[in-house]
Amino acid sequence: MSDMWPPPNDPAQPDRAGQPPYSQGPDAPQGRPVYPQQELLPQEVKPGRSRLPLVIGLVVVFALIAGGVVTWLLLRNTGEDTRAQYCSALRTLTNNGDVTSAIGSADASTAEVLQQVLDTAPTAVKPDWQTLRDLGNTASTSPDNVDISSALKAYSAYQSIARDARDNCNLTINLPGL
Numbered sequence: 001m002s003d004m005w006p007p008p009n010d011p012a013q014p015d016r017a018g019q020p021p022y023s024q025g026p027d028a029p030q031g032r033p034v035y036p037q038q039e040l041l042p043q044e045v046k047p048g049r050s051r052l053p054l055v056i057g058l059v060v061v062f063a064l065i066a067g068g069v070v071t072w073l074l075l076r077n078t079g080e081d082t083r084a085q086y087c088s089a090l091r092t093l094t095n096n097g098d099v100t101s102a103i104g105s106a107d108a109s110t111a112e113v114l115q116q117v118l119d120t121a122p123t124a125v126k127p128d129w130q131t132l133r134d135l136g137n138t139a140s141t142s143p144d145n146v147d148i149s150s151a152l153k154a155y156s157a158y159q160s161i162a163r164d165a166r167d168n169c170n171l172t173i174n175l176p177g178l
Contacts, residue, residue, distance in 0.1 A: 082120040087169035089116040097165075097173045125164045128157035 093113045095102035102110075121129050135154040139146050162173040 080122055083122055083168060086117065086120040086122060087165070087171065089113055089120060090165055090169060091171055093117050094165075094171070094173055097171050099173060099175075122164075122168075125161050128160045131157040132161075 091097075093102060093110070095105070118129050118133065132154055135146065135150055138150065159175060162175055165171040165173050
């Protein structure tokens with residue numbers, strides 16, 4: 001131990017960092033060690049960042065999103081560009097709203113008029129027409145596969161088509177009762 005200078009446990013000698021030993025110091029409570037304080041070099045203080053570019057970027061993003069939504073709403077294809085043709089074909093198909101007489105007088109040209117109605121149907125009623133078409137195909141190929149739930153779906157589609165015709169084509173389609 002005589003080779004080491006200063007002795008490792010000598011409280012009178014400073015340790016290697018130039019700090020007093022842990023147990024010394026004016027703030028040392030009795031029986032508790034005081035940990036050495038580190039003196040940091042002054043660091044470069046960076047000025048606060050401006051959030052203006054972030055705010056401007058968010059405003060631009062929101063403006064682009066809003067512009068995209070407005071453009072989509074204005075330019076979306078709702079099928080309304082063929083509404084006049086659809087209404088005319090629907091009048092012919094339903095015999096001006098009298099479905100019962102239209103069914104009774106159906107012939108080969110009725111299929112052509114039905115196809116024209118299907119082709120020109122607006123987006124609002126196109127799925128309803130598809131439901132009716134699917135039920136008609138199922139009933140013609142395998143009538144045993146038509147159940148009450150598919151009949152109720154078809155009736156609901158028929159009601160939706162009649163409502164659309166009343167609201168947009170000024171055509172009242174009489175719904176036959178069940």
